[in-house]
Amino acid sequence: MVTHLLGVLGFGGFCFILGARPQDVRYLYCLFYVIFVPLRWIYYRYKKWHYYLLDFCYYANTIFLIMLLCYPENEKFFMVCFSFAEGPLAWALIIWRCSLVFNSMDKIVSVFIHLLPGLVFFTIRWWDPVFFEAMHPEGTARRASWPYVESKSYLWTWLFFVPLVAYMVWQLLYFLIVDVLRRQRLLRDPEVMTSYRELSKKAQKANNMWWRLSGLLGDQNRLFMYILLQGLFTVATTALTVPIFLSYELHLTFQVLKVSASVWNGGNFLLEVMPRQVILKEKKKTGTQPIEAQLDQSPLEKSMEPNNLSEVNEE
Numbered sequence: 001m002v003t004h005l006l007g008v009l010g011f012g013g014f015c016f017i018l019g020a021r022p023q024d025v026r027y028l029y030c031l032f033y034v035i036f037v038p039l040r041w042i043y044y045r046y047k048k049w050h051y052y053l054l055d056f057c058y059y060a061n062t063i064f065l066i067m068l069l070c071y072p073e074n075e076k077f078f079m080v081c082f083s084f085a086e087g088p089l090a091w092a093l094i095i096w097r098c099s100l101v102f103n104s105m106d107k108i109v110s111v112f113i114h115l116l117p118g119l120v121f122f123t124i125r126w127w128d129p130v131f132f133e134a135m136h137p138e139g140t141a142r143r144a145s146w147p148y149v150e151s152k153s154y155l156w157t158w159l160f161f162v163p164l165v166a167y168m169v170w171q172l173l174y175f176l177i178v179d180v181l182r183r184q185r186l187l188r189d190p191e192v193m194t195s196y197r198e199l200s201k202k203a204q205k206a207n208n209m210w211w212r213l214s215g216l217l218g219d220q221n222r223l224f225m226y227i228l229l230q231g232l233f234t235v236a237t238t239a240l241t242v243p244i245f246l247s248y249e250l251h252l253t254f255q256v257l258k259v260s261a262s263v264w265n266g267g268n269f270l271l272e273v274m275p276r277q278v279i280l281k282e283k284k285k286t287g288t289q290p291i292e293a294q295l296d297q298s299p300l301e302k303s304m305e306p307n308n309l310s311e312v313n314e315e
Contacts, residue, residue, distance in 0.1 A: 007102030014116075022123040026068045029116045033065055036109050043106075051178060051186075051194040056234075057092065057113055059170045060084040064117050079158035080166060082125065082245060085117035086254065087163070087238040093258055095233075100266035107269075111262050122255055126248055159242050167234050171227065179223065196226050 018025055037058065044050045064085065067077045092098075093114035101107040178186070178194055186192055200222060203211035214225040244251050 001103075003105050004103040007105070007108050010108075011100075011102070018119065018123070022127045025123050026072075026120050029120045030065055030068055032112060032116065033061060036112075037061070040106075040109055048189070048192045051182075051192065054174055054177060055195055056167070056170055056174075057089055060089055061113060061117060063166075064120070068120070076158050076162075078121070078124065079155075079245075080163050081117075082121045083159045083163040083238055083241045084166075085121045086244050086251075087241045088167075088234050089114045090118050090254070090258055091233070091237040091240075094261045097265045098262055099269045100262040101269050102266075107266075115258055115262060118258060119255060122251060125245070125251070155242055155245065159245055160238055163238055164235065167231075167238075171231070175227070196223060199226070 014025075014028060017028055037053075041050060041053055044052060060081075064081050067074065067081045071077050093111065098111045098114060099107050100111045178196075186194065186197070199210070200214070203214065210229075213229065214222045217225055244254055
């Protein structure tokens, strides 16, 4: 109940500030990041999920924090951050079916990690007079808009190509840390979760399209295929940020889509998933249907719970 109350009040307060003082939304986001990401690391370290914090979303959010606090008037840095926020992070919110459930702090943080950056950069792109004026210093010719949108090559460079280079830097670092330096540690302890380990486990269990795609080059190359598929996803979603950047109407519609998807998934969890969980627990207690315990679900398992429960029911 306390978590639900704080979650509703926090989200309501954020919406109020978004409407009343959009120029202050970035500070609220920074406060959220410096408080909840360290707390999440402590919790995930205890659950052996801490390698999730090496995922791209945390890498991108760290870059956002640096840009907002240290380089708030850097136009090119802003565009790279915009591409991350409204590209891979935003679409991951939809693809992974993140659920806005106010009685789960873990779900709230997962949604906000992907949702808030886009809202912050939306306000900067279209509403924030402080940022807008910063790009028109005294003594210089005033431009029609900020950031600079007259040159398409300029847009594609800083919204597409440079962000992809930054993504490849992250992918290389992630591979070196998780799959090279910490490989033996992960092999010794199968309970330690990484994104690839969790996704491959779920895909194999469901024998779905992703499992078949990742096995096109054989089982020994599944990690390579996972990296390739993730790269293709990043390229596609990053390219979509260019038209979003140029159109206020499209950008606004995209914000509504992201929030609606999160709320819809949250409602689905509360009205369909939780009642099924109660029924399954009761059946387990009475012994009418043996069900494998799922006491320590990882974050990715939680994000895919509707599908998981459907599979259990079908079995």
